[in-house]
Amino acid sequence: MLIVAEKRSVAQAIAKYLATSYSYFKISGVMAYRFKYKDRQAVSLGLSGHILDFDFPQELNKWNALEPVELFDKITVLVPRDETIKYLYALRALARDEDEVYLALDADSEGEAIAYEVVLQVRAVNPRARFKRVRFNAVTKKDIVQAFERPVELDLKVVEKVFARMVSDLTIGAAFTRLLTLAVREVDNKALPFGKFLSYGPCQTPVLGLVVSRELERLNFKPEEYYVVKGIVETEAGSFEARSRPFKAREEAEAAVRAARVSLGKVIEARFEETRVKPPAPLDTVELERRASKWLNIRAKAALDTAEELYRRGYISYPRTETTIYPPTLDLRAVLEELTNTQFGQYAERLLRGPISPTRGNSDDRAHPPIYPTRGATKAEVERALGTRAWKLYEFVVRHFLATLSPPAIVERQRIAVAFGPLVLEAEGRRIIERGYWEIYPYEEEEDRRLPRVQAGVWARMVSAKIEKKKTEPPPRMSESELLRLMKKYGIGTDATMQDHIHTNVIRGYMRIVGGRCVPTKLGMTLASSLMNHARPIIDPTVRSKMEAALQDIAVGRADVKKVLETIRGEFKTFYKGLYEKRQEIARELVKVLREETRNGPRSDV
DNA sequence: GCAAGGTC
Structure with a gap:
């Protein structure tokens, strides 16, 4: 029997999970795996995504041969892809003598289509071949064994x-x-x-x-001028800087300050609320790219390319995933253990001493887990293998993983408003009570900028006030x-x-x-x-x-x-x-x- | 030579 997977790693996993031992060999430059499954000889082959592509017939690919609008009424043809031709050759070579072909491509739409491409190619060299589709939602032993126990039919509607x-x-x-x-x-x-x-x-x-x-x-964008009053406010609990809402005209601001100077100040609002800042959900591809672009100055394209390299070298899990929930089959403790011999070791050990409760997002592509580190490595090791950028990204993946297992940060949000007659000055601050996951995830850490603990109703004095001219800014x-x-x-x-x-x-x-x-x-x-x-x-x-x-x-x-x-x-x-x-x-x-x-x-x- | 989608 021949088993065809979408990528090499899955072909290998299938061999590993379906048999007690397997061997590998190369055919037209492509890795394949040989093993025994239920007393039969089996070979699993990993492709590299699609093997066929649509194109116009050759004569329509001369741009001056027809008006482009005519393309809307032309047929397209399926042709082999040059870049992956060796996979196609390997497939044909292996399929010639195999009468049963298991289509073990990813359990998504593209996988269904690639499976059909495989069918077309196998039929061309072996008309006797019969096909079975196997669908597994995760590359784990349990899922794969089960999928092979219960093969299904190819869904041609999805292929269409x-x-x-x-x-x-x-x-x-x-x-x-x-x-x-x-x-x-x-x-x-x-x-x-x-x-x-x-x-x-x-x-x-x-x-x-x-x-x-x-x-x-x-x-x-038409910038507009406005004015704000900034003042130093003094209360019995301490002093702080506060600012007014914007005034359209300088005269308005000036009038408000004049009135304020002859008014008694009073704290009209004083809120001190403890809030929890939750650590991030497990990492998917888009968040990896967004955060790399925002915090590491690595462009999205470079981030995914680099993640791909880290994956191929075994440092992180598969980087193309939409899943933000750790699957129950993933042993989070084992991942932490793996990290104990790195610079994050102490932190990992601390997490290991307590109960593990990961954060949870809300999407599951039923194909790949969130991105997490699969090997604990040092800076020197990753830099030597793949360069500085790879280390920056790997470090980020590790920190993100640790953050998802960490407690929230606890912050007191503070807001004070003081009225001096008609002029209201406001200030916002925060007091960090517990750093929580920020300890390992500095990218999101907030600064402690606390206001004095005043109570609503107490008197206040305006020590100084100045009017600042500002302009509204265009969106960045x-x-x-x-x-x-x-x-x-x-x-x-x-x-x-x-x-x-x-x-x-x-x-x-x-x-x-x-x-x-x-x-x-x-x-x-x-x-x-x-x-x-x-x-x-x-x-x-x-x-x-x-x-x-x-x-x-x-x-x-x-x-x-x-x-x-x-x-x-x-x-x-x-x-x-x-x-x-x-x-x-x-x-x-x-x-x-x-x-x-x-x-x-x-x-x-x- | 065109695209978007897999994958490396």
């Missing part, structure tokens, strides 16, 4: 959905990319350097739209962390691809990331603005989730794949026509920016 998404994305992406690129060339065929094109994609472009919308908000540039949050909210991309969509915009020259913030280039601003003006729905942040919802109907049998594809194609064809009408106007704008770029290099707008 994934293939429909692949076809839609290719068609839409190709049509709009070619339209934009060819329109620019028509106006000035030297505006784009050789090999460069202007891309559109149903994920990358709405992402650009989010960043550009923020930039436009900034550019259109979109941070990468915020962008990831919005992408998740709008359902743009998956946990494993979100950082790619940001990165594509960087590669295409539409934006840069500076100090964790997204700065659109002039090209990005111009492209996004044109689409907002002439094809609004295709850059709208909700375009992706609407498409996904339509596709999901195929998977659950509510809709026919042909009809859904027809609808999607039809809608985008309409948007295409609207954009096509304006293509020269848009292209002229883009050419202007592109010419500037060739002279000066890519520029940011501000």
Whole structure:
């Protein structure tokens, strides 16, 4: 029997869990595992994701051979992927003599589609082959043994959905990319350097739209002046600085201060409330990326790449996960034990002495656990193996893991308001009672800035008061962390691809990331603005989730794949026509920016 | 040469 998994680690786990011993061998450069299962010879092979891809027939890939709009009515074909061709060869070679093939791909939609790709490839070399689908929700012995006891059928509806998404994305992406690129060339065929094109994609472009919308908000922002009164307030319990609400005009502020000077001061509010600051939930991919971008100055793309390396070397668990609940099968104590021989050893030992109660998020992808350290390592070791950035990220994963097992921080939130006649001055402070998880998780630690413990009703004196002139500030540039949050909210991309969509915009020259913030280039601003003006729905942040919802109907049998594809194609064809009408106007704008770029290099707008 | 989704 032949068993096909989505990745090498799972193929190996299957061999380990189904047999008492196994051996490994290489076939066309790919690792495979041999073992005995129920008295039969078994081989398990791990792929590297998809092995086939959709493309247009060759003659349609000459961009000048047809109007891009015609792509909406063309068929696409499944072709082997060059990058993973060795996996395909290995599969064919092993499948020739195996009549039973177990499809042990991940238990998600993509896994179902990859399973079908495997079926197609195996059938091509072995028409006798029979197929069984095994689905396991976690790569543990229990789940895997159970899955092989109870094989199921391949869900072709889910396969249809994934293939429909692949076809839609290719068609839409190709049509709009070619339209934009060819329109620019028509106006000035030297505006784009050789090999460069202007891309559109149903994920990358709405992402650009989010960043550009923020930039436009900034550019259109009209700052307003306002005035605040800052005063030093003295009470019998001590003195502190407090400030007023904003005044629109200086005269108002001055009048309030004049009135305050001749008024008796009185504390009208004094709140001292003990609150608990809970440690973070177990770590998923998007939070890893957001926190790396915010606190470690590591871009999301670099964070996932680095996490991947750490995973491959055995330092951390699989980094592509949406799960924020530790599975019961994960031995948290054993992980702590593993960390005892590192610089976090004392802290880990302290946690080991008490009961273990981890925090809990609210999502479970039923495929992978949250990200946690799988090996205790020293700084020197990780740095030697993978560099400084890897250490920074590994250290973060360890600290995050320890934080999820730690007690909350306890903070007293303080608020005091004092009235001097009509002028009210307010102050906020905090007193740290217990640092809790902050001890191991300094990224979130708050400073102790306590106010004197006064009581409501006591008298107060204004020692000094000054009026400060201020200006309202535009919103800051979109941070990468915020962008990831919005992408998740709008359902743009998956946990494993979100950082790619940001990165594509960087590669295409539409934006840069500076100090964790997204700065659109002039090209990005111009492209996004044109689409907002002439094809609004295709850059709208909700375009992706609407498409996904339509596709999901195929998977659950509510809709026919042909009809859904027809609808999607039809809608985008309409948007295409609207954009096509304006293509020269848009292209002229883009050419202007592109010419500037060739002279000066890519520029940011501000 | 176009996309997004797996995976390394």
